[in-house]
Amino acid sequence: MSMKNLSLFAIVAVFVAVGALATSSFAQAPIEVHLKNHRFTPSVIKVKANQPSMIMLFNDDDTADEFDSSSLKIEKVVAGHNKGAIRVRALAPGKYPFMGEYHAATAQGMVIAE
Amino acid sequence: MISALIIVFREVIEAGLIVGIVLAATAGVPHRSRAVSLGVGAGVLGACLVAAFAGELAGLFQGSGQELFNATILLLAVCMLTWHNVWMASHGREMARELKAAGHKVKTGERTLLALSVVVGVAVLREGSEVVLFLYGIAAQGGTSASGMVVGGGLGLLAGAAVSALMYFGLLTIPAGKLFQVTSGLITFLAAGMAAQAVIFLQNGGWLEYFTATVWDTSWLIKEDSITGRLLHTLVGYSEAPNGAQLIAYIATILLIVILMRIVPQGGSSRSTAAPKPHNA
Numbered sequence: 001m002s003m004k005n006l007s008l009f010a011i012v013a014v015f016v017a018v019g020a021l022a023t024s025s026f027a028q029a030p031i032e033v034h035l036k037n038h039r040f041t042p043s044v045i046k047v048k049a050n051q052p053s054m055i056m057l058f059n060d061d062d063t064a065d066e067f068d069s070s071s072l073k074i075e076k077v078v079a080g081h082n083k084g085a086i087r088v089r090a091l092a093p094g095k096y097p098f099m100g101e102y103h104a105a106t107a108q109g110m111v112i113a114e
Numbered sequence: 115m116i117s118a119l120i121i122v123f124r125e126v127i128e129a130g131l132i133v134g135i136v137l138a139a140t141a142g143v144p145h146r147s148r149a150v151s152l153g154v155g156a157g158v159l160g161a162c163l164v165a166a167f168a169g170e171l172a173g174l175f176q177g178s179g180q181e182l183f184n185a186t187i188l189l190l191a192v193c194m195l196t197w198h199n200v201w202m203a204s205h206g207r208e209m210a211r212e213l214k215a216a217g218h219k220v221k222t223g224e225r226t227l228l229a230l231s232v233v234v235g236v237a238v239l240r241e242g243s244e245v246v247l248f249l250y251g252i253a254a255q256g257g258t259s260a261s262g263m264v265v266g267g268g269l270g271l272l273a274g275a276a277v278s279a280l281m282y283f284g285l286l287t288i289p290a291g292k293l294f295q296v297t298s299g300l301i302t303f304l305a306a307g308m309a310a311q312a313v314i315f316l317q318n319g320g321w322l323e324y325f326t327a328t329v330w331d332t333s334w335l336i337k338e339d340s341i342t343g344r345l346l347h348t349l350v351g352y353s354e355a356p357n358g359a360q361l362i363a364y365i366a367t368i369l370l371i372v373i374l375m376r377i378v379p380q381g382g383s384s385r386s387t388a389a390p391k392p393h394n395a
Contacts, residue, residue, distance in 0.1 A: 063251035064168055066244065070338035070354060073314050077180060077247060079169030085177035087318050089326050089357075102248045105117060 030056040030085065035065060035078070038103035049093040049113040055086040065107060069098035072111060118266030119273070121248055124341075125241035126274025128348045129157070132237040134278045135304060136230045138285035139198070139297035146227055153231030157238025164239060165246035181319030184240070188312035191236040194229035195305035196371050199298050201226045203375040298375070300349070306367040307351020310360040317359065325358025 033055055034041045047053040057067055059078040067076045067086055078084035091113035100107025133150065140146040164171065164183075172180045205225075245267075252263040288296050316322040333354040336343045346352035351364060 063254050064165075064247045065251070066247070070343075071333070073353075073355075073357075074318060076318070077168050077172065077244075079172065082169045082172065084172055084180075087320055089317065092328065101121070101244070102251050 028053060030054040032056050032058065033109075034058045034060055035100060035107065036060040038065070038100060038106045040100070040107060040109040043109040045109065045111045047088060047091065047111060047113050050090050052090050053088045055088060056083055057086055058083045063102070065100040065102045067098060068101040069096060069111075071096045072098060074098070075101075115262035115266035118249070118252065118263040119270040122245055122267045122270030123274045124270075124344060125245045126271055127277050128344065129237040129241040130274050130278025131281055131345070131348050132304065133234050134282035134285065135297060135300050136234055137282050138293065139202075139301060140227065140230060141286060141290075141293065143227065146230075149227035149231040150234055153234030154238050156231070157235040158242055160235065160239040161242030161246050164243040165250065168243075168247060175319070178319035178321075181315040182321070185312040185315035185319065185321075187236045187239065188308045188315070191233045192305045192309045192312065192367060194232045195301050195308070196367075196374065197229050198226040198233075199301050199305075199371050200374045200378050202294065202298065204378045302368055302371045303350040305371060306364045307347065307349070309367040310351045310353065310356070310364040313359050313363040317357075322359060325362060328355045328357050329361055331355040 031045055031047070031053065033045060035057060038061060045055065055067075057076070057078050059065060059080055059082055062080045064077055064079045064082075067074060067078060067084070072088060072091075074086055074088070076084050076086050088111065091111070093113050096111040096113065098109050098111065133154065136153075137146070137150060140150075168180075171183055175182050249264070249267055252260055252267075285293065285296065313322060317326060331354065336346065336352065336354065338344070338347060338352065338354040343352060343354065353360060356364070
């Protein structure tokens, strides 16, 4: 029992250690995007290919929304009248659609890496 | 109304499939419905808390509190699933034998019930907080569409629960002898998928920046945000374009569980069998 518990804690420790070792490095200023009336402005975000970038999403609506994109591998909830820093990994050139999951009818956008 | 139905359905299925697997994995264990209800209850409560404090949570750790929180609870669930599988591998057979032989109360299976209620709680919390935020948003907006959305949400909940129940009863049709193997396998993939998902949250939080390049892309075959893609994502951790770190976490988790299930001594309820042997069979 205790052996197994120990090994499980060891696993957690390894994961946490790996996480703690890696540090972030963002050279550029974040790209500001606003969400108002459940629409993104700008809705098309251009980033440089093959290097990470950061989107600062300002949610100007009263309610929360989730910046969601399976192609960008991002799920980020941003509360109403709040902001959220969204790290975009280095992307191969291409188009990466995203949406505000709670208002997907209007909240649509796209990241273009080039 | 349709959008509410779809979003609630999707989240309920994602949590419900995990609950269904846990229920099937604990078939015949006394008090398991209490443990699962406890997990669901705690998950719903946690979901409301997470939704209510979404802004505060996000603000922690230089704006990456949400990612760290998600990664942590996912890894917690991975540990609990691993523990359950390993523990069942060493005691499950004996338990099944005793159950059949006498029908008297068997205590053994209750050991990992708490671990599994944690898993259920994590699943409900993650998907539930999205549902809460979404429905709260609709309620806050009011207007004529709000009531329709609530009806849609209710229908989505029912439909999601129905699919999850189908999953559970489907698993129960598997003969008892095979059921253990099937649920162990499902739980292993569930854990691997969660570990890979945790890696993504760590990457998005800026804590893990190795092996971030995409290894392959199967989005042409199954889109991750299609219904099939989402089901596969929940069940086996399908990712349309996994990166290196994700794959490493996925494979490492599977290997770890399989190896632990083998090296932990089988069949003994005593802890005195200290030296682990590779095989008893």
